[in-house]
Amino acid sequence: MRQTSTGSGPAKVEDLPSPALIVDLDAFERNVAAAADLVRGSGTNLRPHVKTHRTPGLAIRQLGPHAHGVTCATVGEAEAMVAAGIDDVLLANEIVSPGKADRLARLGRDAQVAVAVDSQYGVDVIAGAAARARVEIAVLVDVDVGLARCGVAGPDEAVALGRVVAGTPRLRLRGTMGYEGRLRAANAERGQRINQAEVGLAAVHRAFAAAGLPCQVVSSGGTSTFLQAVADPDITEIQAGTYALMETDLAGLGLPFVPALTVSAMVISRSEGRVVLDAGRKSISCDYGPPTPLPPEATLTAINEEHTTLRWDGELPGFGARVELRPLHVRLTFNLHDEVWLARGDKVIDRLPVVARGRSA
Amino acid sequence: MRQTSTGSGPAKVEDLPSPALIVDLDAFERNVAAAADLVRGSGTNLRPHVKTHRTPGLAIRQLGPHAHGVTCATVGEAEAMVAAGIDDVLLANEIVSPGKADRLARLGRDAQVAVAVDSQYGVDVIAGAAARARVEIAVLVDVDVGLARCGVAGPDEAVALGRVVAGTPRLRLRGTMGYEGRLRAANAERGQRINQAEVGLAAVHRAFAAAGLPCQVVSSGGTSTFLQAVADPDITEIQAGTYALMETDLAGLGLPFVPALTVSAMVISRSEGRVVLDAGRKSISCDYGPPTPLPPEATLTAINEEHTTLRWDGELPGFGARVELRPLHVRLTFNLHDEVWLARGDKVIDRLPVVARGRSA
Numbered sequence: 001m002r003q004t005s006t007g008s009g010p011a012k013v014e015d016l017p018s019p020a021l022i023v024d025l026d027a028f029e030r031n032v033a034a035a036a037d038l039v040r041g042s043g044t045n046l047r048p049h050v051k052t053h054r055t056p057g058l059a060i061r062q063l064g065p066h067a068h069g070v071t072c073a074t075v076g077e078a079e080a081m082v083a084a085g086i087d088d089v090l091l092a093n094e095i096v097s098p099g100k101a102d103r104l105a106r107l108g109r110d111a112q113v114a115v116a117v118d119s120q121y122g123v124d125v126i127a128g129a130a131a132r133a134r135v136e137i138a139v140l141v142d143v144d145v146g147l148a149r150c151g152v153a154g155p156d157e158a159v160a161l162g163r164v165v166a167g168t169p170r171l172r173l174r175g176t177m178g179y180e181g182r183l184r185a186a187n188a189e190r191g192q193r194i195n196q197a198e199v200g201l202a203a204v205h206r207a208f209a210a211a212g213l214p215c216q217v218v219s220s221g222g223t224s225t226f227l228q229a230v231a232d233p234d235i236t237e238i239q240a241g242t243y244a245l246m247e248t249d250l251a252g253l254g255l256p257f258v259p260a261l262t263v264s265a266m267v268i269s270r271s272e273g274r275v276v277l278d279a280g281r282k283s284i285s286c287d288y289g290p291p292t293p294l295p296p297e298a299t300l301t302a303i304n305e306e307h308t309t310l311r312w313d314g315e316l317p318g319f320g321a322r323v324e325l326r327p328l329h330v331r332l333t334f335n336l337h338d339e340v341w342l343a344r345g346d347k348v349i350d351r352l353p354v355v356a357r358g359r360s361a
Numbered sequence: 362m363r364q365t366s367t368g369s370g371p372a373k374v375e376d377l378p379s380p381a382l383i384v385d386l387d388a389f390e391r392n393v394a395a396a397a398d399l400v401r402g403s404g405t406n407l408r409p410h411v412k413t414h415r416t417p418g419l420a421i422r423q424l425g426p427h428a429h430g431v432t433c434a435t436v437g438e439a440e441a442m443v444a445a446g447i448d449d450v451l452l453a454n455e456i457v458s459p460g461k462a463d464r465l466a467r468l469g470r471d472a473q474v475a476v477a478v479d480s481q482y483g484v485d486v487i488a489g490a491a492a493r494a495r496v497e498i499a500v501l502v503d504v505d506v507g508l509a510r511c512g513v514a515g516p517d518e519a520v521a522l523g524r525v526v527a528g529t530p531r532l533r534l535r536g537t538m539g540y541e542g543r544l545r546a547a548n549a550e551r552g553q554r555i556n557q558a559e560v561g562l563a564a565v566h567r568a569f570a571a572a573g574l575p576c577q578v579v580s581s582g583g584t585s586t587f588l589q590a591v592a593d594p595d596i597t598e599i600q601a602g603t604y605a606l607m608e609t610d611l612a613g614l615g616l617p618f619v620p621a622l623t624v625s626a627m628v629i630s631r632s633e634g635r636v637v638l639d640a641g642r643k644s645i646s647c648d649y650g651p652p653t654p655l656p657p658e659a660t661l662t663a664i665n666e667e668h669t670t671l672r673w674d675g676e677l678p679g680f681g682a683r684v685e686l687r688p689l690h691v692r693l694t695f696n697l698h699d700e701v702w703l704a705r706g707d708k709v710i711d712r713l714p715v716v717a718r719g720r721s722a
Contacts, residue, residue, distance in 0.1 A: 017722040073667045094629040096680045121680040150630040268455040269511040283721045306434045319457045319482040360644045361378040
């Protein structure tokens with residue numbers, strides 16, 4: 001695969017421009033290895049979801065014997081991954097715009113491309129693009145397994161749409177997918193929703209078999225349901241992404257993953273018991289809550305667009321000192337940055353462009 | 362000033378890529394004119410804050426007889442503005458990194474540059490950069506007028522730091538600035554905080570005069586305090602930015618501004634009483650709350666990274682139909698997009714690059 005580093009730069013984290021997005025490479029590699037351990041021998045593959053970081057240079061590091069390809073949420077992400085040499089992409093999302101479908105189909109010249117559909121309209125759009133690009137596109141019928149978002153309602157609708165796909169030139173029916181949503185609170189509802197999703201996908205799997213429709217792929221699961229997906233006999237691939245960087249609100253689920261992402265900021269103002277950093281909501285997403293400062297002396301009291309204010313117990317750090325903040329939400333934070341730095345301890349190893357940042361269209 | 366349009370594109374909003382960030386140009390121009398009406402004859406100038414949109418092509422449209430220059434929050438914003446031909450920038454933020462100070466000082470070769478300081482350390486860093494670049498940099502002493510973020514504590518500290526600035530080669534003391542923060546809730550605390558800020562700045566103004574320090578500039582205020590700042594005899598320039606695009610939570614403050622920003626998304630999935638759009642938290646900031654769909658039939662029920670789910674009362678829109686969403690927070694939403702489209706009604710007028718998007722470092 002192609003080189004995706006942007007080249008050399010500062011040797012130490014403290015010399016990086018501020019704010020800087022930083023992946024702890026030891027932690028990242030530990031997470032990738034832990035995920036491989038989980039899927040190895042389970043009969044399930046991992047298809048890392050790259051919406052987490054939109055960074056081909058990280059996606060490449062997540063592939064291996066049980067992770068041949070990636071999952072994408074947008075055509076722009078898929079384009080970035082194929083341009084970096086990844087030759088197997090699933091767009092786990094609905095495409096109904098001919099322009100986007102044409103872009104996706106063109107990727108079919110360099111990569112195996114699969115896409116989700118939940119409507120006849122979507123099938124027609126994808127088929128038209130496949131014909132124009134003279135490629136074949138694999139299709140998964142998307143089923144709503146409890147999220148109430150995209151997806152057909154159940155096995156009967158899935159079989160009906162699967163038959164349409166199977167009868168459409170240049171489309172190859174591969175199976176089904178379903179996403180149960182973000183299930184992070186370790187409560188009773190969580191177990192019920194995971195069970196509902198598993199039952200829903202198993203029913204579609206059986207219905208496809210009964211109808212004589214191919215169903216080699218049953219794609220589902222995220223980091224929050226990783227352990228359940230590995231144990232599910234129907235699921236053939238897991239669309240987890242966050243596992244590689246981890247998020248703090250996943251800590252109660254018994255997952256073998258550790259936090260790997262921080263934003264390094266700089267002290268720009270100091271006063272009695274208070275320091276102000278040069279990173280705020282434009283560098284750290286607070287959609288799901290504020291970040292956590294790593295120094296034990298620090299407590300976040302406010303975060304604005306360009307500033308984070310900390311109460312500081314003990315001797316204040318000097319002007320220009322670096323302070324690391326752990327974002328609560330990895331995916332939305334990556335989407336604010338054009339580059340990410342890989343570090344081991346204080347040492348900067350590499351700089352990667354977040355190629356698909358902002359590529360939602 | 363230089364051409365900042367990126368050229369021609371689709372002629373109609375419905376033909377834009379989805380999601381697309383859209384400025385209603387009629388509303389934007391109405392807001393710019395209303396702001397000019399407010400400052401005209403008041404003795405106060407407007408210095409539009411470009412952190413709102415980070416877009417030189419919009420900033421240029423906000424300048425005029427009573428708005429000669431812009432306010433920036435980061436060096437990267439200032440670089441983008443000067444590169445577009447704007448020759449008067451205030452960096453209303455603390456700079457303590459020599460690398461950033463050098464970048465700022467280099468702008469002093471093409472533009473009048475002013476910067477805030479709240480520490481001797483900061484003065485030394487700015488002075489060193491000014492000497493290296495062989496330019497003069499104007500300085501405002503930043504005062505904490507109630508936000509408890511950056512700024513010196515009060516008039517005595519301001520005078521002490523002002524004397525340091527006045528005695529430093531290549532720095533030119535111009536006055537003071539203070540930011541009272543986001544005051545949007547129309548309650549009693551709001552009035553108290555505005556009053557506290559006004560009293561605080563007036564005290565610094567008087568103290569500078571008594572100490573024989575120059576104080577031609579007293580820079581303060583935002584959109585939420587626009588009317589109070591115009592009426593304040595001490596304030597010489599208002600750092601408002603949001604006024605040009607407006608935000609819905611400012612509606613209760615009696616301001617003459619109207620909302621001008623939307624995100625146009627596309628219907629990608631439909632089911633009983635529900636449609637799903639292809640825009641989510643990666644295109645519309647939800648840091649301060651979710652967006653509002655413009656069609657009266659639509660009620661937002663969920664917003665995820667790439668999807669917005671709407672309950673739809675009445676006949677569902679077709680696949681591919683466009684739906685506009687009004688973001689609650691303009692500034693964080695702009696910072697997610699690389700380009701913004703200007704439209705009058707359904708007609709697309711221009712496309713502007715959001716040049717300083719992501720330029721927090």
